[in-house]
Amino acid sequence: QVQLVESGGGLVQPGGSLRLSCAASIRPFSTYTMGWFRQAPGKEREFVAAITGDGGGRDYADSVKGRFTVSRDNARESVKLQINSLKPGDTAVYYCAAKANPFLLHRDPLEYDYWGQGTQVTVSS
Numbered sequence: 001q002v003q004l005v006e007s008g009g010g011l012v013q014p015g016g017s018l019r020l021s022c023a024a025s026i027r028p029f030s031t032y033t034m035g036w037f038r039q040a041p042g043k044e045r046e047f048v049a050a051i052t053g054d055g056g057g058r059d060y061a062d063s064v065k066g067r068f069t070v071s072r073d074n075a076r077e078s079v080k081l082q083i084n085s086l087k088p089g090d091t092a093v094y095y096c097a098a099k100a101n102p103f104l105l106h107r108d109p110l111e112y113d114y115w116g117q118g119t120q121v122t123v124s125s
Contacts, residue, residue: 002026002114004096009119012086016123020081022096022116029077030054033099036070036081037109038092038121045109048094049081053102061107064090086123093118 008020026032035050049070050059058070064083072079079096097112106112 002098004098004114004116006094006096006116006119009094009121011122011124013125014087014123016086017082017084018086018121020083020094020096020119020121022079022081024077024079024096024098026077026098026114030074031100031102033102033104033106034070034072034079035097035099035106035109035112036068036079037095037097038090039095039118040092043092045095047107047109050105050107051079052105057103057105059105059107083121086121088123091121091123093120 003025005023030053036048037045039045047061051070055072067085069082095118096116098114099112
Protein backbone atom coordinates (compact mmCIF):
# COMPACT_ATOMS: atom_id res chain seq x y z
CA GLN A 1 0.00 0.00 0.00
CA VAL A 2 1.41 3.36 -1.03
CA GLN A 3 1.79 5.88 1.74
CA LEU A 4 3.15 9.40 1.79
CA VAL A 5 3.53 10.99 5.19
CA GLU A 6 4.48 14.64 5.59
CA SER A 7 5.99 16.18 8.68
CA GLY A 8 7.80 19.31 9.79
CA GLY A 9 5.06 21.90 9.60
CA GLY A 10 4.34 24.38 12.35
CA LEU A 11 3.95 27.97 13.39
CA VAL A 12 6.80 30.26 12.39
CA GLN A 13 7.37 34.00 12.35
CA PRO A 14 7.80 35.90 9.09
CA GLY A 15 11.33 35.51 7.86
CA GLY A 16 11.73 32.16 9.54
CA SER A 17 12.46 28.74 8.10
CA LEU A 18 11.03 25.26 8.15
CA ARG A 19 12.08 21.94 6.72
CA LEU A 20 9.27 19.74 5.54
CA SER A 21 9.77 16.03 5.04
CA CYS A 22 7.81 13.41 3.18
CA ALA A 23 8.40 9.74 3.92
CA ALA A 24 7.28 7.49 1.10
CA SER A 25 6.46 3.81 0.97
CA ILE A 26 6.85 3.54 -2.80
CA ARG A 27 9.21 1.11 -4.43
CA PRO A 28 11.22 1.69 -6.36
CA PHE A 29 11.11 5.26 -5.10
CA SER A 30 13.47 6.50 -7.79
CA THR A 31 10.87 5.78 -10.47
CA TYR A 32 8.62 8.54 -9.17
CA THR A 33 8.74 12.25 -9.71
CA MET A 34 7.87 13.91 -6.41
CA GLY A 35 6.00 17.16 -6.04
CA TRP A 36 5.08 19.59 -3.31
CA PHE A 37 1.82 21.49 -3.38
CA ARG A 38 0.04 23.77 -0.97
CA GLN A 39 -3.51 24.81 -0.33
CA ALA A 40 -4.59 27.86 1.63
CA PRO A 41 -8.12 28.23 3.01
CA GLY A 42 -10.57 29.10 0.27
CA LYS A 43 -7.98 28.66 -2.47
CA GLU A 44 -7.16 25.96 -4.97
CA ARG A 45 -4.25 23.62 -4.47
CA GLU A 46 -1.20 25.12 -6.11
CA PHE A 47 2.12 23.81 -7.29
CA VAL A 48 5.18 24.61 -5.20
CA ALA A 49 8.05 22.42 -6.38
CA ALA A 50 8.88 19.15 -8.09
CA ILE A 51 11.92 16.92 -8.46
CA THR A 52 12.64 14.13 -10.92
CA GLY A 53 13.36 10.56 -9.92
CA ASP A 54 17.12 10.92 -9.95
CA GLY A 55 17.03 14.35 -8.34
CA GLY A 56 18.64 15.93 -11.36
CA GLY A 57 15.68 18.01 -12.43
CA ARG A 58 13.85 20.54 -10.29
CA ASP A 59 11.06 22.99 -10.89
CA TYR A 60 9.69 25.75 -8.67
CA ALA A 61 6.72 28.05 -8.70
CA ASP A 62 7.77 31.63 -9.32
CA SER A 63 6.39 32.65 -5.94
CA VAL A 64 8.86 30.42 -4.07
CA LYS A 65 11.88 30.44 -6.35
CA GLY A 66 14.99 31.40 -4.44
CA ARG A 67 13.36 30.73 -1.07
CA PHE A 68 12.36 27.05 -1.30
CA THR A 69 14.60 24.10 -2.11
CA VAL A 70 13.39 20.60 -2.92
CA SER A 71 15.64 17.57 -2.45
CA ARG A 72 15.31 13.82 -2.21
CA ASP A 73 17.13 10.86 -0.76
CA ASN A 74 16.26 7.78 -2.77
CA ALA A 75 18.06 5.45 -0.39
CA ARG A 76 15.84 6.67 2.45
CA GLU A 77 12.75 7.06 0.25
CA SER A 78 12.17 10.61 1.33
CA VAL A 79 11.78 14.05 -0.15
CA LYS A 80 12.30 17.33 1.64
CA LEU A 81 11.30 20.92 1.14
CA GLN A 82 13.47 23.54 2.77
CA ILE A 83 11.49 26.75 3.07
CA ASN A 84 13.23 29.98 3.99
CA SER A 85 12.27 33.64 4.30
CA LEU A 86 8.72 32.65 5.06
CA LYS A 87 5.93 35.12 4.41
CA PRO A 88 2.36 35.19 5.71
CA GLY A 89 1.28 34.33 2.15
CA ASP A 90 3.04 30.98 2.51
CA THR A 91 0.52 29.89 5.12
CA ALA A 92 -1.15 26.74 3.83
CA VAL A 93 -1.38 23.00 4.18
CA TYR A 94 1.58 21.53 2.33
CA TYR A 95 1.22 18.21 0.53
CA CYS A 96 3.69 15.91 -1.10
CA ALA A 97 2.65 13.90 -4.11
CA ALA A 98 4.10 11.16 -6.29
CA LYS A 99 3.91 10.72 -10.04
CA ALA A 100 4.81 7.36 -11.59
CA ASN A 101 7.20 8.80 -14.16
CA PRO A 102 10.70 9.73 -13.03
CA PHE A 103 11.65 11.88 -16.00
CA LEU A 104 9.09 14.66 -16.26
CA LEU A 105 8.33 17.55 -13.95
CA HIS A 106 4.62 18.20 -13.52
CA ARG A 107 2.88 21.28 -12.15
CA ASP A 108 -0.68 20.02 -12.60
CA PRO A 109 -1.91 18.26 -9.45
CA LEU A 110 -4.11 16.05 -11.62
CA GLU A 111 -0.96 14.45 -13.01
CA TYR A 112 0.00 12.98 -9.63
CA ASP A 113 -0.96 9.49 -8.57
CA TYR A 114 -0.53 9.53 -4.81
CA TRP A 115 -0.90 12.16 -2.09
CA GLY A 116 -0.02 12.59 1.52
CA GLN A 117 -2.35 13.92 4.19
CA GLY A 118 -0.61 17.29 4.42
CA THR A 119 1.19 19.29 7.07
CA GLN A 120 0.14 22.76 8.21
CA VAL A 121 2.49 25.69 7.85
CA THR A 122 1.42 28.91 9.51
CA VAL A 123 3.44 32.09 9.18
CA SER A 124 2.43 34.71 11.67
CA SER A 125 3.93 37.12 14.15
